[in-house]
Amino acid sequence: MACESEKWVLMVTAQTPTNIAVIKYWGKRDEDLILPINDSISVTLDPEHLCTTTTVAVSPSFDQDRMWLNGKEFSLSGGRYQRCLKEIRSRASGFEDEKKGVKITEKDWENLHVHISSYNNFPTAAGLASSAAGFACLVFSLAKLMNVKEDHGRLSAIARQGSGSACRSLYGGFAKWIMGKNDDGSDSMAVQLADEKHWDDLVIVIAVVSSRQKETSSTSGMRESVETSKLIHHRAKEVVPKRIVEMEEAIKNRDFESFAHLSCADSNQFHAVCMDTCPPIFYMNDTSHRIISCVEKWNRSEASPQVAYTFDAGPNAVLIARNRKAAALLLQRLLFHFPPRSDADLKSYVIGDKSILQDVGVQDMKDVDALPAPPEIKDNIAAQKYKGDVSYFICTRPGRGPVLLSDESQALLNPKTGLPK
Numbered sequence: 001m002a003c004e005s006e007k008w009v010l011m012v013t014a015q016t017p018t019n020i021a022v023i024k025y026w027g028k029r030d031e032d033l034i035l036p037i038n039d040s041i042s043v044t045l046d047p048e049h050l051c052t053t054t055t056v057a058v059s060p061s062f063d064q065d066r067m068w069l070n071g072k073e074f075s076l077s078g079g080r081y082q083r084c085l086k087e088i089r090s091r092a093s094g095f096e097d098e099k100k101g102v103k104i105t106e107k108d109w110e111n112l113h114v115h116i117s118s119y120n121n122f123p124t125a126a127g128l129a130s131s132a133a134g135f136a137c138l139v140f141s142l143a144k145l146m147n148v149k150e151d152h153g154r155l156s157a158i159a160r161q162g163s164g165s166a167c168r169s170l171y172g173g174f175a176k177w178i179m180g181k182n183d184d185g186s187d188s189m190a191v192q193l194a195d196e197k198h199w200d201d202l203v204i205v206i207a208v209v210s211s212r213q214k215e216t217s218s219t220s221g222m223r224e225s226v227e228t229s230k231l232i233h234h235r236a237k238e239v240v241p242k243r244i245v246e247m248e249e250a251i252k253n254r255d256f257e258s259f260a261h262l263s264c265a266d267s268n269q270f271h272a273v274c275m276d277t278c279p280p281i282f283y284m285n286d287t288s289h290r291i292i293s294c295v296e297k298w299n300r301s302e303a304s305p306q307v308a309y310t311f312d313a314g315p316n317a318v319l320i321a322r323n324r325k326a327a328a329l330l331l332q333r334l335l336f337h338f339p340p341r342s343d344a345d346l347k348s349y350v351i352g353d354k355s356i357l358q359d360v361g362v363q364d365m366k367d368v369d370a371l372p373a374p375p376e377i378k379d380n381i382a383a384q385k386y387k388g389d390v391s392y393f394i395c396t397r398p399g400r401g402p403v404l405l406s407d408e409s410q411a412l413l414n415p416k417t418g419l420p421k
């Protein structure tokens, strides 16, 4: 290894997307290894709007492993971080950069410390699967830094040990987490079903729902479900295996009607399992329920579904529209029922791919106030407005998997000191 006086810092920066499950993972058969009781399928969200960027650095001058999240130092002592670090270190291989005077042998990695800095381009508190993007990015960037020669499948099995849903963020487009059979978890990993170009008509609108309530974490929620719900076991054994086959088929054939039926039914069953847990867990709130009614009513008034909805362990709605036209009609309905607070500005109420606002035909708050009630609404109660119940909307689409960012200006650590910029 390079001697202690050498102050080189070796760095890698990567960007990894988040994902939303359309067939949900809920329930573990092994808590330590994070092995699920059923397969799951997800859509990867465009990293331009929702992603984690992570810089990892190694240097003989670092005296301990350290991590910063959104600029604040964060303890790495948790078992899940330790496991990911250990798994990656054990697969590291030698690296040499003569120009920089860096020579690291396979054995050296055990003694070299790392600095990790991570940043989410969306509010961590919004409850948008930040742990999935976070652990996927940590594992992906460390694997590149430590010259790990494993494929994405093997890396996904390591990310899985950080947070189950993270294994699906190793791929763009659509991914399936295969639950596996082995007790050691070696066959529990994600595979890609289709890349992001396969079904690029889809448009995704996320309603970040205002909530004051502290939610039960996914980890403890699913533990309680496994211990107390009968429905979860029926779901894992009888319902999900069939849905997985049907969902794969729907994705392969770009069959939106089946895709929407399956996504909505699976989200609803996941929340039914939460209700069947003792004591019951409520992730959705009144606003979530109103969004479901709005979508269901509209879908029923059309010849075939226009939008699919899915909700994770929180009240936010993820709405997948069959195409741009459907997304504009959806946003029109959402803005009608859930206008921003009077003092809000439309530009910060609809974020991400704002170009969709042009298709909706609204430019400012005056236009929002003038939106007509959707034609499928026949009575005054159903035409009610809930000002301020949605914090904001994010317009996005299916996106690509992890990438390395080679431009040093995008690194989150200073290349000389290895400390946050």
Ligand code: DP6
Residues within 6 Å of the ligand: 020, 021, 023, 024, 025, 026, 034, 040, 131, 162, 163, 164, 165, 166, 218, 219, 312, 313
């Ligand atoms: C509802 O992956 O956050 O989002 O494995 O304990 O870290 P841990 O749980 P996590 O659970 C995600 C649950 C879900 C459904 C899904 O993403 O499939």
